Amino acid sequence: MKKISVLISILFLAQSLAMAEMVMYNTKTGKFHKLTCKWAKQCTVNCIKIDKQKAKAKGGIPCKVCGG
Ligand SMILES: [Zn+2]
Structure with a gap:
């Protein structure tokens, strides 16, 4: 059972x-x-x-054409 929960958490991370x-x-x-x-x-x-x-954290502004 332990292996399965590890596998599930890896899948979630991925x-x-x-x-x-x-x-x-x-x-x-x-x-x-x-x-x-x-x-x-x-x-x-x-x-x-x-x-x-990261772009937002850098103070990035979303493009007006595509919305970022
Ligand atoms: Zn754009």
Whole structure:
């Protein structure tokens, strides 16, 4: 039984990691975009791919086009 509960907790952990939404964060303007946003695709120089929570923690502003 103990093995099963360990396995379940690992699965939950893996799921929560997968759930973390990744955004394209522009370090110059402080705006962040969904990865599918056309502006995210055009942003190649100052953009880094981080999770949304981190982008917000950095004071990121959601894009007006895609909503972040
Ligand atoms: Zn956008």
